[in-house]
Amino acid sequence: xxxxxxKTEPDTFSIDDLARANTLWEGVRNYQARxxxxxxxxxxxxxxxxxxxxxxxxxxxxxxxxxxxxPDPFAFDxxxxxxxxxxxxxxxxxYAVELTFExxxxxxxxxxxxxxxxxxxxxxxKKGNRLSVMPVTDAxxxxxxxxxxx
DNA sequence: GCCAACGTTGGC
DNA sequence: GCCAACGTTGGC
Numbered sequence: 206x207x208x209x210x211x212k213t214e215p216d217t218f219s220i221d222d223l224a225r226a227n228t229l230w231e232g233v234r235n236y237q238a239r240x241x242x243x244x245x246x247x248x249x250x251x252x253x254x255x256x257x258x259x260x261x262x263x264x265x266x267x268x269x270x271x272x273x274x275x276p277d278p279f280a281f282d283x284x285x286x287x288x289x290x291x292x293x294x295x296x297x298x299x300y301a302v303e304l305t306f307e308x309x310x311x312x313x314x315x316x317x318x319x320x321x322x323x324x325x326x327x328x329x330x331k332k333g334n335r336l337s338v339m340p341v342t343d344a345x346x347x348x349x350x351x352x353x354x355x
Numbered sequence: 356g357c358c359a360a361c362g363t364t365g366g367c
Numbered sequence: 368g369c370c371a372a373c374g375t376t377g378g379c
Contacts, residue, residue: 212376236362257376257377258377258378262377262378262379315378332360333359333361333376333377334360334361334376334377335360335362335376356379357379358377358379359376359378360376360377361374361376362375363373363375364371364372365370365373366371366372367370
């Protein structure tokens with residue numbers, strides 16, 4: 206079972222929103238992230254939810270994948286801001302996964318994540334990185350959970 | 356709101 | 368295939 210980190214802007218969609226209902230993690234429009242969603246993120250995988258572009262940036266909770274490799278329906282909807290006319294339903298360009306809420310974590314601020322040497326290789330803590338779906342190694346997962354005191 | 360870093364687009 | 372211009376991301 207693998208582990209991932211997904212970024213989200215909490216003003217748009219937060220861990221609290223996820224706690225209310227499962228969600229299809231749609232709208233990812235970056236090829237590196239797409240490749241993970243299409244090929245590597247599997248059912249039962251664990252996902253750290255990270256809040257970006259807000260007053261308290263950091264890891265806010267845990268989710269679990271309940272459905273993997275779903276063609277992103279928003280890409281086919283002309284009324285969606287995520288519409289992509291170049292995504293063909295017969296050969297979808299963009300993919301999503303469905304998540305269910307697992308639990309909140311005491312917010313782990315980005316500054317603390319950056320200060321932990323065990324996490325130094327994560328794209329998350331690298332300057333200028335914009336990857337919104339990234340793998341988390343077992344060691345990184347343990348380090349993150351260790352920081353929560355859990 | 357600012358700005359640096361990055362990915363994508365499009366002209367050539 | 369190059370690269371400048373542009374739009375977006377995301378921390379601060």
